[in-house]
Amino acid sequence: MNFSEELDRYENVLINKFKNHVVLKNISKLSDNNLKRLLLQRRLISLEFTPLYEQTICGLEHEEAKKILRWLIIEEYPPNNQNHREDLVTDMMKLGLTKKEILNVKPTTLTNMTIKKLFDSIEYSENNYDIKALSTLNIAMEVLVSEEYGVIIPELQKRFAFNFIGSAFYGPHYQHDSKNTLGGHSNKLNGVIKNFVDSKEKLEIAKNCMANACEIKMEFYDQFSNNISK
Numbered sequence: 458m459n460f461s462e463e464l465d466r467y468e469n470v471l472i473n474k475f476k477n478h479v480v481l482k483n484i485s486k487l488s489d490n491n492l493k494r495l496l497l498q499r500r501l502i503s504l505e506f507t508p509l510y511e512q513t514i515c516g517l518e519h520e521e522a523k524k525i526l527r528w529l530i531i532e533e534y535p536p537n538n539q540n541h542r543e544d545l546v547t548d549m550m551k552l553g554l555t556k557k558e559i560l561n562v563k564p565t566t567l568t569n570m571t572i573k574k575l576f577d578s579i580e581y582s583e584n585n586y587d588i589k590a591l592s593t594l595n596i597a598m599e600v601l602v603s604e605e606y607g608v609i610i611p612e613l614q615k616r617f618a619f620n621f622i623g624s625a626f627y628g629p630h631y632q633h634d635s636k637n638t639l640g641g642h643s644n645k646l647n648g649v650i651k652n653f654v655d656s657k658e659k660l661e662i663a664k665n666c667m668a669n670a671c672e673i674k675m676e677f678y679d680q681f682s683n684n685i686s687k
């Protein structure tokens with residue numbers, strides 16, 4: 458079996474499953490207020506990016522993998538520009554949200570649970586930690602992020618004074634997190650994961666972690682299912 462091809466195929470299966478979540482599939486049926494509420498909660502997950510990656514770097518064994526995660530963190534904080542957290546606020550204000558609404562929002566129980574599960578999923582273990590943590594983060598914090606914004610951005614363009622071209626956060630993340638963007642975040646992570654997966658056993662470990670990461674992401678969206686108008 459070609460492990461690399463199987464990982465790629467399975468990643469596509471998960472992308473498909475994720476995009477079929479009732480909320481992402483019916484995003485146009487969310488009211489403007491509920492869509493904003495979703496984005497406010499979604500921002501709280503984005504804020505966990507750096508702590509998740511920092512925790513993971515400390516547990517990794519392979520230098521090659523550590524280098525990529527260090528690079529991803531540096532990407533978050535370009536030295537001469539506003540960082541990705543500031544970029545996100547810039548984009549959210551274009552939707553008519555105020556700084557107060559954006560910055561003072563409190564996590565819902567389900568958002569808190571998502572964050573807890575993300576940290577649980579990268580908990581250190583002595584066996585195959587690199588494969589486990591990288592497969593998890595790649596799906597949860599890169600591949601599916603691009604897919605989410607791929608669904609959300611057209612909706613923002615339709616409803617608000619939001620332009621993909623001028624986007625500071627959503628647009629760039631849609632592009633650089635996509636598994637299909639050469640040299641992008643998930644593209645690089647996929648490169649190292651494929652180097653580490655050299656047996657059927659390791660392939661199964663990676664696939665289980667990928668599936669779990671997808672499950673966590675879908676659970677976050679469950680909290681908005683009741684807001685889809687019939």
Ligand SMILES: [Fe+2]
Pocket residue numbers: 598599633634642643
């Ligand atoms: Fe990324």
